[in-house]
Amino acid sequence: MRKITLIIAIVFIWMSNTNAQSKRLLFKTAFGEFKVVLYDFTPNHRDLMLKSIKDSVYQGALFNRIIENFVVQGGEHDIDIEKKEAADPQHRKPRLAAEFDQRAFHKMGALGAGRDGNPEKASFLNQIYFVVGKKVSSAELDGLEIKKGIKYGKEQREEYLLRGGQPRLDQDFTVFGEIYQGLDVILKISRSKTDQQDFPLEKVPFSIVEIKE
Template structure:
């Protein structure tokens, strides 16, 4: 029975992976992180694919590292704010949020950063990986009461088993997940940082499409 259960889980994961069409690799000095992009968040999937073509994430930095929370990279919030403040047109380009129950803040999820805009629209050049922490049933019930929403069966099972950041669901767009190299992002998440969460030694990464 245990064998059949494990076989079912493996086949389910394989089916999910095949169902999604694009994969990318985040190459770092500490190893490679392979990510499956979700086809059910197509605008954010295409955003990072276009960013790769434009070399935006070539030699980029993981510039905000918070253990048990996230590893964030690309354009920093401070730099975005300065650039937009200096723009005489007041232009603040964003991508509308894409929210799907299958895309949630499990361990290893890939999300798009944003500021406090009420539309929950994403920055164009900032991503993060969920490191997260343990989640209890009480945590989920409290969030459901606070946010007026219910976690799906899949979400609940994943959070209770492996942890994550359920409080970010519905507020930040998740558009992919790590399928190989989780140990690399966990290693990076434990690097020493300054008071602003910037790593004391540069942590660079480059993104490429896996054909």
């Protein structure tokens, strides 16, 4: 009975958090569609995503790095970004400053921004990923708190222990949204066959539209 009560409480909290946010997106893929909410408490990443959609950055884009039980990554690939920046005579490396918030963490279905190894942990402008993590134990969370010097709150612990995720990425990569409908679609995509560099053997295109309600 206590377990059922706990699950109901977690679902209620999750629904309250997602319903409070103002911007939502629809991702269209050959595997199906899924819906994403953008967090208002990571406003710069939210606004960049909305601008990118209007600029058609993600129309006909690809999920081009797929690792089962880890992430499904799309948009510009690290290799292409490196080549473009290396060819720039002004040596520009545009990034978006990190936005870390206790409410934004790497739960299953979390939407994050990719980045390189820059010390500021700033995000690439046109690369996103979805968490398709794995089960997490209380001991793992305890160890990560010590290793990373962070503290997981009650909601985070309950979510990770109930559904899993990738907590080792917390406070290193910006999370700015999450899937609230159609998580099964991204899980199907995560099981796509890939080569040794994690490129899917068959292209996985996607497009995004803003949901107007």
